[in-house]
Amino acid sequence: MAQMDLWFTERQNENLSIGMRIKETLHSEVTEFQGMDVIDTFQYGKMLVLDGCVMTTDKDEFVYHEMLAHVPMHTHPNPKKVLVVGGGDGGIIREIVKHPSVEKAVLAEIDGRVIEISKQYFPHIASGLSDPRVDVQVADGIVHVQEHENEYDVILIDSTDPIGPAVGLFAKEFYASVHRALKDDGIFVAQTESPFKDPDLIRRVHEDVSSLFAQTHLYLAYIPTYPTGMWSFTMGSKRHNPLEAANELRVKDTRYYTPAIHKAAFALPRFVEEIFRR
Numbered sequence: 001m002a003q004m005d006l007w008f009t010e011r012q013n014e015n016l017s018i019g020m021r022i023k024e025t026l027h028s029e030v031t032e033f034q035g036m037d038v039i040d041t042f043q044y045g046k047m048l049v050l051d052g053c054v055m056t057t058d059k060d061e062f063v064y065h066e067m068l069a070h071v072p073m074h075t076h077p078n079p080k081k082v083l084v085v086g087g088g089d090g091g092i093i094r095e096i097v098k099h100p101s102v103e104k105a106v107l108a109e110i111d112g113r114v115i116e117i118s119k120q121y122f123p124h125i126a127s128g129l130s131d132p133r134v135d136v137q138v139a140d141g142i143v144h145v146q147e148h149e150n151e152y153d154v155i156l157i158d159s160t161d162p163i164g165p166a167v168g169l170f171a172k173e174f175y176a177s178v179h180r181a182l183k184d185d186g187i188f189v190a191q192t193e194s195p196f197k198d199p200d201l202i203r204r205v206h207e208d209v210s211s212l213f214a215q216t217h218l219y220l221a222y223i224p225t226y227p228t229g230m231w232s233f234t235m236g237s238k239r240h241n242p243l244e245a246a247n248e249l250r251v252k253d254t255r256y257y258t259p260a261i262h263k264a265a266f267a268l269p270r271f272v273e274e275i276f277r278r
């Protein structure tokens with residue numbers, strides 16, 4: 001029989017979509033929090049999909065995970081205690097535990113099924129979750145940050161889009177608790193969507209973070225399977241300036257992140273800068 005021509009489509013908004021030809025759907029379920037599918041694709045390999053949105057794929061996951069983790073981890077002079085909110089696939093944790101300075105990394109993921117399914121289908125992404133320094137908690141990250149004060153060097157928000165279970169992770173009150181949970185030279189980074197598709201969100205987050213943190217910095221990376229391919233990250237830092245850091249690589253085997261990329265990522269196209277400098 002001829003190969004079937006099956007396609008996955010993510011409807012990114014009412015006017016925009018991305019499609020990949022499918023080899024096979026490996027898993028589908030509805031968890032307590034969201035729809036979850038694992039799909040094998042011809043172009044990007046296996047792909048984790050939550051509520052119809054591409055979370056990560058075998059082929060391009062390294063860009064997002066390295067850039068969310070290593071930019072703040074190389075900005076802080078000695079990050080020992082790190083929190084990841086969301087990120088149940090484990091990709092951010094895998095990058096965090098590459099840093100020898102790390103003594104403890106906590107993962108607060110609200111949906112335990114994401115962790116289980118990632119261990120099963122994406123063992124190369126979830127690998128860091130079994131590091132002895134890692135404490136995996138199936139817990140609401142919002143409650144976790146509220147309950148911790150002056151404790152973390154770095155906090156990373158690896159959320160889904162600002163709809164559904166992740167709405168609270170884009171709220172100003174949440175950033176205020178993140179600020180309290182950080183030590184006095186702490187750094188936080190949140191994934192903040194696409195400058196082409198979500199400029200209003202980026203502007204609002206930038207404003208909220210600027211009202212709380214001494215420094216706010218936006219940086220970019222290129223992620224082919226996310227809406228528009230151009231992706232933003234917003235950093236709030238109490239003391240350390242990312243542009244004065246990262247002169248050498250502290251970890252081995254990165255495929256996107258380098259000291260030159262660290263600096264270059266903060267160089268913004270004018271239309272991106274204009275999103276928040278008005």
Ligand code: AG3
Pocket residue numbers: 010012053054055056064087088089090091092158159160161191225226227
């Ligand atoms: N975090 C989700 C990024 C948002 C992608 N959005 C979309 N496809 N509409 C990724 C989790 C990876 N650890």
